[in-house]
Amino acid sequence: MRAASAAVLAPLAIIALWTGGWAFIILMGLAAGILAMEWGAISERRAPVLTGVAVAFAVLGAMIAAYVGDFSAALVLLVFGAIASALFARAIKASGLDAAYGVLYIGWPMLLLVWLRNLPDGGRWTILLFSVTWAADIAAYLVGNMLKGPKLWPRFSPNKTWSGFAGGLIGGVIAAVAVVWVLADAGFPFSGVSLAGAAVVGLAGALATMAGDLWESALKRRFGVKDAGAIIPGHGGLLDRVDGLMFAVVVIAVIKFLIDWGLVG
Numbered sequence: 001m002r003a004a005s006a007a008v009l010a011p012l013a014i015i016a017l018w019t020g021g022w023a024f025i026i027l028m029g030l031a032a033g034i035l036a037m038e039w040g041a042i043s044e045r046r047a048p049v050l051t052g053v054a055v056a057f058a059v060l061g062a063m064i065a066a067y068v069g070d071f072s073a074a075l076v077l078l079v080f081g082a083i084a085s086a087l088f089a090r091a092i093k094a095s096g097l098d099a100a101y102g103v104l105y106i107g108w109p110m111l112l113l114v115w116l117r118n119l120p121d122g123g124r125w126t127i128l129l130f131s132v133t134w135a136a137d138i139a140a141y142l143v144g145n146m147l148k149g150p151k152l153w154p155r156f157s158p159n160k161t162w163s164g165f166a167g168g169l170i171g172g173v174i175a176a177v178a179v180v181w182v183l184a185d186a187g188f189p190f191s192g193v194s195l196a197g198a199a200v201v202g203l204a205g206a207l208a209t210m211a212g213d214l215w216e217s218a219l220k221r222r223f224g225v226k227d228a229g230a231i232i233p234g235h236g237g238l239l240d241r242v243d244g245l246m247f248a249v250v251v252i253a254v255i256k257f258l259i260d261w262g263l264v265g
Contacts, residue, residue, distance in 0.1 A: 017117065017126045024117055025067050031238060032059045032110050038237045039102040042225045047094045054085040054099060059107040066114040074114075078107045109246040112253040119256070124188050128179045128198075129205065129252050133245045135175030136168040136206035137213070143167025157217035165210055172206025173199050192259045201255055205248045212247030216240070 016027040033056045040052025058081025066074035082103040086096035117126045144164020152160040180190050180198035193201065216239065220226065227237055258264040 013130065014127070017130060018123050020117055020123060025063070025114070028063065028110060028114065029060060031242070032056065032063060032106060034238045035059075035106045035242070036102065038239045039106060042220065042223045042239075043098040043102060044089070044094045047089075047092045050092055051085075051089055051094050051099050051102075054088045055102040055106065058082060058085050058103045059110060062107050063110050063114055066111045067118070069118070071111070071115055074111050078103065078111060081107070105246070109249045113249050116249065116253050116256060119260075121188075121191065124179075124183050124190060125252070125256055127183070128176060128190070128201070129249055130245070131175045131179045132172045132202050132205035132252070133209050133248045136172035136209040136248075137244055139171025140164040140168030140210065140213075143171075153214055153217075156221050157214055160214070160217075168210055169203060169206045172209065173202040176202025176205065201252065204251050204255060208247040208251040209244030212244040215247065216243035 013027065016023045036056035036059055037049070037052035039055055040048040040050070044051040058078070062074045062078040062081055065071075065077050082100040085103050086100035089099035090096040113126070113129075116122050116129070119125065140160070141164065144159075144161045144167065147161070147163035147167075149161050149163045151158060152162050152165050176198045177195055180193055181195060184190065190198070227240055255264070
C-alpha cells in the first residue's frame with residue numbers, strides 16, 4: 001500500500017513542481033490546508049476542527065502574498081496570523097500557544113517553498129529539494145531496516161537507528177549529485193553549483209530531513225498520538241510524510257539565497 005500510494009502521489013507532485021504557476025500553488029494550498037487540519041487534530045482535543053481552520057486561514061493568507069511576489073508582506077501576515085490564531089484559540093478555550101506554533105511550523109516552510117519555486121531557476125531547485133528529501137527518507141528506512149543496530153533517539157523515535165541515519169545522509173548526497181548532473185546535461189544547469197557543491201547541498205538537506213523527522217516524532221510523543229492522520233493509505237498523515245521536507249526547505253532555501261548573493265560558491 002505504501003508503494004502504491006507513492007507511485008500515484010510522487011508523479012503528481014513532480015509535475016506540479018516543474019510546471020509551477022497555478023498547478024503548483026493549488027497543490028501547495030491543498031497541502032497547507034491538510035497540514036493545518038492535521039495539526040489541529042493532534043494538538044487540540046477540545047476544538048480540533050476550529051483550531052485547524054484558524055491555522056489554515058493564517059497560512060494560506062501568507063502563502064498568497066508570497067506567491068504574488070510580496071515576501072515581506074507574507075512574513076508580516078504569517079506573524080499576525082499566528083497571533084490571531086492564538087487569540088481565536090484562547091477564545092474557544094483551546095491552546096493559543098499550540099495554534100500559534102502550528103501557523104509558524106507549517107507556514108514558514110510553505111513560504112520558503114513558494115519563494116524558491118518562484119525564482120527563475122526555481123523549478124530545478126524544487127526538484128532538487130524534493131529529490132534529496134525523498135532519497136534521504138527512503139534510504140534511511142531501507143538501510144535502517146536492513147542493518148538495524150543502535151537506536152538514534154529511542155526516547156522519541158524508537159524505530160530509528162544510527163545505520164538508518166547514515167544511510168539517509170548518503171542517499172541525500174547521491175540524489176543531489178545525480179539531479180544536478182542529469183539536469184545540467186539536459187540543459188538546465190544549476191548556476192554556481194558544482195558536483196562537489198551539490199554533494200554539500202545534499203548532505204545539508206539530508207541532515208535537515210532527519211532533524212525534521214525526529215522533531216515531528218517528538219511532537220507526536222508530546223501530544224500522545226501515533227500518526228498525524230490517515231489521509232495517505234499506508235503512510236499515515238501528510239505531516240508524517242513531509243516532516244523532513246519542512247526542515248529541508250529551510251536549509252536549501254538559505255543555501256540558494258547565499259549562492260545568489262555570492263556569499264558561497
